[in-house]
Amino acid sequence: MEEIPIGEVRQISIDTEKVVLGIGGFGDIFKGKYDGREVAVKRVPLEDQDLNEEEAMLKLDHANIVKLFHCESDENFRYYALELCVASLDHLFLKTYDEKKYNGPMPHHIEVIQQLASGLEHIHSKDLVHGDIRPENVLISVGSAGPDEITIKWADFGLNRNVCVQGKAIKSEARGENAWLAPEMLKLSGTKNHGTAKGDIFAQGLVFGSLFLNGEHLYGSMENGNEIHENIIKGNPVNMQKIDGKLRDCYENDLLKKMLEHDPNKRMTSIQVFNQLKAIKNKIVGKEKELLELCGRDSRLDLSDKIKNFIQFGINLNAKDDDGRNALHLLCRNYSSPKLTDAIELLIENKIDVNAKDNDGLNAIHYLCRYHSSQNLIKAIQTLIQFGIDAKATTNDGSNALHYLCRYNASPKLDDAIRIFTELGMDLMTEDNNGLDAFYYLQNKYKKEMKIWYDNYALLGRGSFGTVFKGKFGGRDVAVKRVELHKVNQREEEAMLELDHPNIVKLFHCENDKDFRYYAMELCDASLDQLFLEPDNPRKYKGPMPRDIEAFQQLASGLEHIHSKKLIHRDIKPCNILISATSTRQHIEVTLKWDGFGMAKSVNEKGLHSWSGVRGTRTWYAPEVLEKLIEGKKAEQEEFWGTVQSDVFVLGLVFGYLFLKGEHLYGSGETEIHKNIIEKNPVNMQSNSQFNSILFLFSINGELVALL
Template sequence: MDSPSSSSLTGNVHDIQFDHKNVMYYAFERCDASLAQLFLKSDDPKKYNGPIPHHIDALLQLASGLEHIHSKNLVHGDIQPENVLISVGSAGKDETTLKWANVGQTGNVSERGKGKTHQLGGNNKWLAPELQLTRKRKRDVEEKNFKEATKSDVFALGLVFGSLFLNGEHLYGSMENENEIPQNIIKGNPINMQKIDGKLRDCYENDLLKKMLENDPGKRMKSTQVVDQLKTIKDKIAGKEKELLELCGRDNRLDLTENIKKLIQFGINLNAKDDGGRNALHLMCRNYSSPKLTDAIKLLIESKIVVNARDNDGLNAIHFLCRYHSSKNLIKATQILIQSGIDAKATTNDGSNALHYLYRYNSNPNLLDAIKIFTKLGLDLMTEDNNGWSALYYLHNKDKKEMKIFFDRDALLGLGGFGLVFKGKFGGREVAVKRVELRHVDKREEDAMLKLEHPNIVKLLHYEKDNDFMYYALELCVASLDQLFLKSDNPKKYDGRMPRQIKVFSQLASGLAYIHSERLIHRDIKPSNILIMKSPGKYQEIIIKWSDFGLSKSVNEKGLHSWTGVRGTRTWYAPEVLKKLINGEKAEQEVFWGTVQSDVFVLGLVFGYLFLKGEHLYGSSETEIHKNIIERNPVNMQKINGELRKYYEDDLLMKMLEHDPKKRITSKEVVEQLESINNKIQKSTQFDIQNE
């Protein structure tokens, strides 16, 4: 989700009108409450009980909004919690935004930041020390035109930050004592600073709050510096959030509760998610096999993690628990989640509920006890998922030998390696059925397909075996990428619809970034392993999907993997792998022969292949391609359409095709760069339309 722009963090006027009595009316965007309502007593009907951003995001939104006001040569002049409004959903579904409002005291300021207003506004409990004036001195300050007016806003912003940290209390004293707060502000004595929770104080006190609350305006931070400092703090917190996700995302039999506590104490957003939309609770329920699982789950829940959060496929924590956990903890963990308010009846994007996952995947000996829990809650054994299969069907057929996958031996879709692919059916839907002799079954590919769940990766729906073969039911696709560029008289040529080029690139990059986030490397990227799928439904959206994980392999924490020899197709190599091939290094050496960055290079080759309508960026023959990759010479780059090359060559392609894998752009950075390119293309298109 993109962050709201600074201008969206200030209240927008939608319309201004006069009536016949010359009364002015302003139409503002609607907000849900003010920040002051957040801290009302629980029995107050005006109390706001809705969502609020994580502390770093809340502070950054407020600071960005004030920076925007100052950038327009304005001061707010009346900063206090009543003038901060809470808007839910205005920046996107499930997004909560804080917005500045009631700018009645706002005045123009000169470029040096000196106020032009002749009115001393604002509640004196929320005024900077230079504005805490006796009547005797008020005229003197007015004559000086409120020097450093923007710095006064920054001080008041620091007071609002303190109010957020103190759940409505004031940093400088009691709200009930009319004189205490102004006196302490003048003295520079924030008496309640020590009441701020230790983890928050560690993050903010010295590097931010004290600099915002500096009594001397000349030494006080500017609003731009506040934003910069908050961004630095946010980066540090984001690093700790990533640590938590990695900790919970590994299969670990140790007690991780102490490590998790330390990360929580850093002030992280416990609801941060990985690229698949999974938070720490999802990952804990998926991967953590320690007997201390229930303690860790309780800790996350007690620390206010969102129990009902969904990942990108619509799974909540209980789905992960039912699918992956066969330990003795299954029952207790399930009960804890239910007691904590999880929606145990929730269905995923493919219509599966907890019972479907229990019956289909789980081998827990206490399965009957788990089933009783869900049936008592009202889950129906006969409820069907999107494939038309009920939980009871999964149960009855779990251990039976009859085939659930059907295929037409005369409808051959393709062949490769050790398997054939036929058109078939599974659970009432058409599928691609990959049949592999048991002696050639690649457990690595099977594990990868089971592990990977992403919109741009071909989904494994089911697998089973008979006495001779293993059968995999996969999503049915209409063609592979290489079929786009076959000759017009070739019956296998794909002439169907395709998304815009930028969308194709974005889908491929997103899928690859997800593969890498799961600590896997594809290792066999080429156009024939990229499939084109028409989604079911009225509009049949075209989706690009990665397939064929027969060469995928796990990587270590640095993204490195060892190979027992160079694999893949001979014209789709990164230079660091190609050199090993050319030098003839032996398979048994088992050295590290690349990183996930090798996939990124080959993805760049695929992008070039699409730009060049089936030609290779580095030449035509295998020998020429190898030579030019080693010599860093993409000979066909100049053939790419000039307008396209302007957007892609320097900012993306050359970064993906960087010879040194350590300097090469990452798959995640490819996703981000494509978003930037897409924004540039859209702006250019809008400009062209406006100037026609």
């Protein structure tokens, strides 16, 4: 290589190894240093220096445009210290054996094109055109926006020109690579012309297409320049059909069409491209939330196809919920299907961060060891380790996966799982921040002193989800719900821990022994159905009650809080409404509280929840649920059928029940009630005219606010 004369250059230096990063018609680019940082040094002979490029670069300051730090000259050359990037976009699509091929990380296509659109919009906002848009001039930067962050940047402004009011470049020539020119530019190639910002938009559409086609050109083969030229002039993007139909739908196929309009007057502007991509991005963020909801629901079904649809849509698989959990965390916590490992592999193969930690420092293997006791456990642990999870990683409290396995896992047979970790060099005697080791947890998890005490003879209630006793926790009287470990409803526990409202029964503490899970809950005096038992029934509630309108307002307030947390109760009925009477100095304060969250389920942003069959008690259904029961419908896999308004309808039934002193608005027997709900015939409405106005509001709006 020729000796590189540095002359009087004082601030910019070229590496002594003279590493050439690129050679072009406007100058050579070397690796170098400026102001203590590594930079790309562009060296241009003085007679070839382009003051337009220099002026343009000094005007531009944007995350998606390569930054010019400094420029200076010696007697022969002009030197530019530019932001150093790792590769250009065309390097992404080189053959596997090519040493220049870029094999590093990349954002998803939607993120790449959004960044490019943002950068070009900034260029045009400064009354500049780029003029040489092609994959070689799109650079990939690692770390410029933060550790491990990938940023895509426009570079090489040698063809940049100031534009006049109409957006036309003044006296420029069509000097860009011919395969990346707009049709109006191709027709004028080699002549004086007026290039426009609209020409940049067309070329940007070609770059987007190349990204979707993994390096192919939308208008033909890169080995046949004449074919591309002819097809661009004819308006014939022959390779458009190769872009998968679903992918085009996700990215709104008309975006590319509008960018590639043959008539430049009909072509989009850069701000229009940016705004449309912003709208698409917002749509994708909604899909990211849906994926988290999907993986956060306990399911025995195969979720792989649904997850594939989300992946194809271009969502960020590493999106997290408010607790810092990504889809892999939630899958390892909740997914009980034998297809668990298939779903784990699918997410990891599509670049989800296997080692991502939540807000408490837990990675996916911590979740797996804590919540999974099924036959999937061993295979799932092996799968995560195979894909590079850090099994030795510790949480914020110093716990590793072995601690979690031995402390929380309900399975009595953990030998094989423990063996996997010990073979990795993990020690059962390693202590967490509490000074306790995994061996201690293993030996003592069923022998710990219970904080909840209950009276075996003070039975308060019994149901399919467990038995409730009177007991004590922290010195206070509580209701203790006891559930067999294999029947534990994680959904109910999570729902109650999330809810904090005076009209919702409070969960104080939960723990388990070797057989049961125990919940210390707020102790109430009775349930609403006990208010209307026969006078001689010993269970009848004879205490004070608030006025009906106060009772309604309390219940509406509690249900509104449940719905505000993106939950739906799904089991509203009088026996799941508790009465709490508390003595004060002046009077007895009576509060109604929602209970019975065993069927609670999360809803999406539209207030819909997935349905795996009809839920609830048979005389307390909304009509849309009852119809599915009568018709014997079974939901499609995870199909959204239910809404928060199903809760609201049943709330109206409860209001009617209170007004009617224990009668049902729609009749007296299950068959009659079902028939009348379907036929919209509240036969007992006339029994109390006062209720007509309230139910009318309810039936018209279907919203809680209408009841207040």
